[in-house]
Amino acid sequence: APRVVQVIREAELVIGYRLYLAQIQDLLSDKQIHASELTHEKERARLAVQSARAGRKVCIVSSGDAGIYGMAGLVLDIFSEMSSSSDQRAEPxxxxxxxxxxxxxxxxxLGAPLMHDFAVVSLSDLLTPWPTIAQRISAVAEADFVVVLYNPSSRRRQWQLGEAQRLLLEHRAGTTPAGLVRNAYREGQKVRLTTLEHLLEHEVDMFTTVVIGNAGTRVRLGRMITPRGYEP
Amino acid sequence: APRVVQVIREAELVIGYRLYLAQIQDLLSDKQIHASELTHEKERARLAVQSARAGRKVCIVSSGDAGIYGMAGLVLDIFSEMSSSSDQRAEPxxxxxxxxxxxxxxxxxLGAPLMHDFAVVSLSDLLTPWPTIAQRISAVAEADFVVVLYNPSSRRRQWQLGEAQRLLLEHRAGTTPAGLVRNAYREGQKVRLTTLEHLLEHEVDMFTTVVIGNAGTRVRLGRMITPRGYEP
Structure with a gap:
C-alpha cells in the first residue's frame, strides 16, 4: 500500500524478521537494517522503541496487517512500559x-465468504489456554458466524484443528463449505475448497488460513459465497 | 494498493458509486464510466457481469475491502445466476x-485492539432479523471476543447501538475500552476513545466503525491495546 512504502522510505532504521526484510530489499538500500529471527519479537520491539526515543525515525516491519495478531500491540505495550514520563507530548x-x-x-x-458476520480465532494455545479457545469456537459455531482460523497448525501443534472441527460439527453440517489458503499472494500460494467434514484431509500448516462458512454459505462456479442477509 | 491500481488501469469499463469514482478520477481519464447512486448495487453488479460476458474488461469499484460486507458477494452471485453454461471455462x-x-x-x-480473537457484527437489520443479530452479540460478548460493529447507526436505524450496548453490558464491564472511528483515512476523520458505558454519548453514523475491547483490553498513552494472550 502507498502509505507503507512512504513510511519505509522516510525511516532511518528498519527492523524486521529476516525473511520479510528480504522481500522489500529494493526499498532498503540507504537504510540501517536490523534483521532478526522469527521468535525475537520482543527484542525487535524494544530496539524500535529505544531507537525512536533516542530521536531516530524507525520503522518496524510486520507481515500482513500489523494490527491483526501482529506486532502493533507488542510495540505499543513496550513503548508504554518504557515511557517514564506521563507527558505524552514528550514521547515520539x-x-x-x-x-x-x-x-x-x-x-x-476463495470468493466472497465474508459478506456477513464473522469471527476470527487463533488456534495457537501457546499464550491462551485451550479451554478458552474451545469455548470461543463453540460460541461462534452456535451463533452461526463464518469462522476464520489463524495459526491452525504447526510442527508442534497438530491436534487443535481436529478439535476445532469437532466443536464446529456440533452446530454445523459436515457439508458446510470450507476454504484453505496457504501463502496468500506469495510464492507457493495454494487455494483449496473443501467441506467441514473433509477439512483434515488437506495439508495445513502455520502459513495456512482456514475459513469455515456459516449455514448459508454455498459454492458457485468454484467460489465460496456467503449471502449478505438472513431471511426472517 | 498496487494491484487495485493495475486492475483499474487495465479495465475498459469502470463501474461504481458516484462518490467513490470521483475519488479516483485521475485513474479514469481514458475509460468508459458507469457511475450510479449508493443503493443501486444490484444494477451495478448486473451491468458488470453483462459487460464481462460480452467480452469487455470490467472493474467494479467498492470502498474498503470488497470482500468484507462489500460488492464481491453480489457480483459473484449474479455472475453464477446469469451463467447459462455449466462449463466454467467459457465464462470470463x-x-x-x-x-x-x-x-x-x-x-x-485506535492503536492495537485486534491483537486477539475478535468478531465482526453488522447492526443493520434490513436483511437480517434483529433476534439473529442480538443472539450473535450475546454469544461473542460472553465468550470475550473483541467486537467490531459495522453499520452501527443510520438516519433510519437509531436504537440498535443502544441495544447492542445493553447486551454487551450483560457480560462485560462498563469500563471496558471502546473506540469510535468515523471516515477512517478520509476527509473528516474522527477517532475517539471512550468506554462501553459512555458509548452512546458520542455521534455515531453509517460512516462510523465501533470497536469494543475484551476483558483484557486497556488504554495506554492514548491507545487501545488488547494483550496477545490469556494467562492460564
Whole structure:
C-alpha cells in the first residue's frame, strides 16, 4: 500500500524478521537494517522503541496487517512500559499503518465468504489456554458466524484443528463449505475448497488460513459465497 | 494498493458509486464510466457481469475491502445466476482484489485492539432479523471476543447501538475500552476513545466503525491495546 512504502522510505532504521526484510530489499538500500529471527519479537520491539526515543525515525516491519495478531500491540505495550514520563507530548509519535491481513487475502482468493458476520480465532494455545479457545469456537459455531482460523497448525501443534472441527460439527453440517489458503499472494500460494467434514484431509500448516462458512454459505462456479442477509 | 491500481488501469469499463469514482478520477481519464447512486448495487453488479460476458474488461469499484460486507458477494452471485453454461471455462475470469476494510483501518487508528480473537457484527437489520443479530452479540460478548460493529447507526436505524450496548453490558464491564472511528483515512476523520458505558454519548453514523475491547483490553498513552494472550 502507498502509505507503507512512504513510511519505509522516510525511516532511518528498519527492523524486521529476516525473511520479510528480504522481500522489500529494493526499498532498503540507504537504510540501517536490523534483521532478526522469527521468535525475537520482543527484542525487535524494544530496539524500535529505544531507537525512536533516542530521536531516530524507525520503522518496524510486520507481515500482513500489523494490527491483526501482529506486532502493533507488542510495540505499543513496550513503548508504554518504557515511557517514564506521563507527558505524552514528550514521547515520539507512533503510527500504525493498516495492511492486508490473512483474512482479507484468504477471503479474496476463495470468493466472497465474508459478506456477513464473522469471527476470527487463533488456534495457537501457546499464550491462551485451550479451554478458552474451545469455548470461543463453540460460541461462534452456535451463533452461526463464518469462522476464520489463524495459526491452525504447526510442527508442534497438530491436534487443535481436529478439535476445532469437532466443536464446529456440533452446530454445523459436515457439508458446510470450507476454504484453505496457504501463502496468500506469495510464492507457493495454494487455494483449496473443501467441506467441514473433509477439512483434515488437506495439508495445513502455520502459513495456512482456514475459513469455515456459516449455514448459508454455498459454492458457485468454484467460489465460496456467503449471502449478505438472513431471511426472517 | 498496487494491484487495485493495475486492475483499474487495465479495465475498459469502470463501474461504481458516484462518490467513490470521483475519488479516483485521475485513474479514469481514458475509460468508459458507469457511475450510479449508493443503493443501486444490484444494477451495478448486473451491468458488470453483462459487460464481462460480452467480452469487455470490467472493474467494479467498492470502498474498503470488497470482500468484507462489500460488492464481491453480489457480483459473484449474479455472475453464477446469469451463467447459462455449466462449463466454467467459457465464462470470463473474476478476480476479487483484497483491500483495507473498516476493521483494518479502525484498528490502526485506535492503536492495537485486534491483537486477539475478535468478531465482526453488522447492526443493520434490513436483511437480517434483529433476534439473529442480538443472539450473535450475546454469544461473542460472553465468550470475550473483541467486537467490531459495522453499520452501527443510520438516519433510519437509531436504537440498535443502544441495544447492542445493553447486551454487551450483560457480560462485560462498563469500563471496558471502546473506540469510535468515523471516515477512517478520509476527509473528516474522527477517532475517539471512550468506554462501553459512555458509548452512546458520542455521534455515531453509517460512516462510523465501533470497536469494543475484551476483558483484557486497556488504554495506554492514548491507545487501545488488547494483550496477545490469556494467562492460564
Amino acid at each position: 509519535y507512533v503510527e500504525v499503518v493498516p495492511g492486508i491481513s490473512a483474512l482479507n487475502a484468504a477471503a479474496a482468493l | 475470469y473474476v478476480e476479487v482484489v483484497p483491500g483495507i476494510s473498516a476493521l483494518n483501518a479502525a484498528a490502526a487508528l
